[in-house]
Amino acid sequence: MNTKAIYAACLFAALNVCTLSARAESTVQPHTYSYGTHLDVRKVLSLSEDPQPACGVVNARMTYLDSAGHEQELDYRKFSDNCSNQN
Template identity: 30%
Template sequence: MNIRNVSIASLLAFTTLSGLPLVAEEKADVPAYEYGMPLDIARVIRIEEPKSRVCEVVRAKMTYVNSQGVTERVSFLKQSEVCVLQ
């Protein structure tokens, strides 16, 4: 086997393996709220948002229980907690 075949095989293996985490991240991603989207929220469990040192818009993730008792998640845009403290 020559160096060209080894290089091509290595490149294909690297490309295949490097794409796997991206596919896993996409499937685990939380759906984004869109204006007018119906939400059935009976109880909010938690709201997570990235830490920020400046007042800015961040993407938060809300975990909630709907009226049927099913736990769901949705992401939405909001002002960071720093904005409230100012």
């Protein structure tokens, strides 16, 4: 067999596997935190919150890796970062 054809087929197969795994990760459904929710967080990837100009309670999201290495998202409520300088 032609070695170039074999290399091309292997490269094509590898790229397809990578593309499928990237598509699977992009469909992560966020979970909503409630008191007593078991959290399995190995590494926090990002923290974000809805923009709000004043101090108050906002919606926030944490993106993290669980102990199995799967990306997860958690929605929760918190005081805005604008509250840090107020009592």
